[in-house]
Amino acid sequence: MTLLQPLGLIGLSAVPLLVILYFLSRRRTVRAVSSLLFWPHATSERKRTLHLDPRSSRSLLLQIAAVIFLSLALTRPVVTLPGGITRDETVIVMDASASMKARSGSATRFDRAREAASRLIRTLPASSSVRIVVASAENSIAYSGPQPGALSAVTALEPTDTTAHLEDAVSLALALLEPGRKNAVEVITDGAVDGVSLRSTAIPVHMHVAGEDAGNMGIVGFTLRAQNPPSGGTEVLTTVANFTGETQETTLHLTFDGEPPVNRPVVLAPEETASYLIVRDGKSPGRATAALDITDALAEDNTAFAVSNYERPLSLLLAGPGNLFLERILAVYPGLRVTRSERYEPGENRYDLVIIDGGEETALEAGRFLLVNTPLRAPWLSTRGYGAPRGTAVRMTGHPLLADVPWENVTVFRALLSDVSPPGISVVGRNGNSLFFAYRDQRLRLVSLPFDLRDSTLVLTPSFPILMDNILRWLRPDLTARQASHKTGELLPVPSTGAQPVQITDPAGRPVTPVETEHGPAAILSEHGVYRIVSAAGETFAAANISDVAEANLHPRLSVPAAADEATVEKRHSGVLLPLIFMCAALLLLGMEWYVRDGRGA
């Protein structure tokens, strides 16, 4: 039962008041009568009435019960009753995040969630339609069909090692339903999620919390990084968090390619997170494993994996008269071998990436290019010379090129006025005035910033390196695959190797089918462990770790803000019925109290 207006419980303060008044009323009025001859029980009444007169006690109890019911009515309680639900369509959102693997008694939280979902499905009419949305890194619809088949679908569900995007999953569920019908979204989660905010809709959303609260300690970060020359060593960074509620003293075991482990004592206070850095001599080409010597509710995050894939660095040509900002950034970018040139010769294809800074108008047919202040000749682009950009730039929010880049802080004073039309992509800018655009086809990928970096505040913003990283990764998605470790749920770009298929197997040895993304085919790293990728280029590995503080923290903390939670029309309806029942009960009790007090009930 949920109380929509918990402040109504203030009414319960009337209970002690009633008790006080009751005992005050026990102070009797002294009245002389001619004789006690006719008063009933005259000889034995006094002791009995002094403390516990049954009638007045009944009256008090009835008054208290009436106040309690009245207070409950004021709290606007809502409850989901088992059985009797009339529904046309129900979408069940199952939280399949890593925290659902935590133990809850003799089972896991996901087992509890399955039980809750099964109970819920059984209460639905057989004629109703059920959809099951699995909330994980990639939300998916696991079942869509009549109610009877949903039970077996729920039984077949398994939790993942990823972080669930619960809010997106609810949005997906709401999108599947048609407003105006008897529909509802039932979200079954352990509540160990952060920042969920449900928007108001006409479709009711009911939250069900499955599993018990639990403490946990886990590795929330584990990565390798090659040190720059001349040291040439490997930095191993491990981050551990303690959500057990007690100070934990344990040992962190770090293993490199089967060598004897390096042990590191770990002492963490409750809610404390600490990072441990170990520098290894020489580059480690193999795998590294971190393990915490602890037994807690969630075993998966007590180990973490990393793989060092130091492949041939990408070759990059920086063509232009010289740009300090670009040179500095490219110098520290890992995995790049930068070559400088005064100008770009058309047809040059020896480089994995080419950055052209300034220069004459050019036409590009194949390759990966970043154009900075370089006119481009392309059928989807027209330019009108230099000028001051007019109006406020409009961003294409959500585009990976703009990830974590607050473009609204950027001002461009002078730019090559460019009008981008499809298939060109104007990432920032108004029609006919694009300040950041891109293009992609089978042979060509390019990104253009049509202004001199010195004519903007872009290079002065802290997000400039992030923007450059976004651009380089968009141009060369395989850069992502070179990370030592990934977070579960991330996409691992599948290397393009021509006609030969790429085989990817998950940590359990099961084959993984790549999915098509805007960056090309990619495998979803949904399991915690080391993935194996076999291609024509050879065998490589990718490590995926839960590595999420939100998943390591198993404490339920789902708080649905009142404005959003009240999005549920059904809750509001049931929020009328229950108070009405409680109000009627209170009135009935008051009537009984009057009846008893008046002596009729004696």
Next chain:
Amino acid sequence: MRQPRAALFDSAFLARLEHISFVTRRARKSHLRGEHTTLHRGASLEFADYRQYQPGDDFRYIDWNIYSRTHRLFVKLFQAEENLNIHILLDTSRSMGFGTPPKLEYAARVAAALAYVGVHNLDRVAITSFSDTLSRGLPAMDRRSDIVHLLRHLESLKADGRTDFNTSLSRYGSSTPRAGLAFIISDLLDEGGYQTGLEALLRRGFDIVLIHLLDPAEINPELTGAYRLVDSETERSVDLDVDRSLLQAYRARSGRFFQQAQAFCFQNGIEYVRVTTAVSLQTLMLEYIRTGVYVR
């Protein structure tokens, strides 16, 4: 402070009382000739019957005319008119001080009215108050001038003491040589009962009129809520939550008590008059008592 009582009667009421007189059903031996008629044959002006002479009969009542005709001695019997002994027994226990007006005040006025009727008819009127004991009271009076003393005495009465109805009446019966018509004014609120006392008086030859005086609040108490009720006589207290059901139980018990009292009186030839202080004295005297068998 005790409030001064109002004048007991007005003159109109007194005038009406003068038309009332008491009779008794039993034969009495009276020492004085009075205005009351008894079935006792004796010296009187009104011939009643003859009977054969018996030794010791007064020669003056031998009917010599009959003797001259029959040679047998017969004496004439006359219906004797003798004065009546009126006993007014007034309950002055603390419970009689209860009510509005206090029952004792009302009872005193009733007693005064009865005494006035008695004295006006040259009866011997004795007033005695009782609670747990008998008071000495006033000497019996038979002159109309004595009514002043009687009224003063009644005005001086105070409600005090516990009721011991049986003992008081038994003692009165045994200590009073001349039985007569006894008016007993009491609320009968005595846990010891009243039957023994009344029976004692009956055995002593009293005709009894029992005026059962109650306050309306004793018949229909108007209480609701939590009370500590204190008995005015015993000072014993009881805590009660007075509600409708308790009041119903009270009325049931008091109703049974009244019925038992009435049945007892009926069975023993006692005239029972239950009256509340809400009834006017005129109504009581001129309607309730006047319709009784001892009043004409």
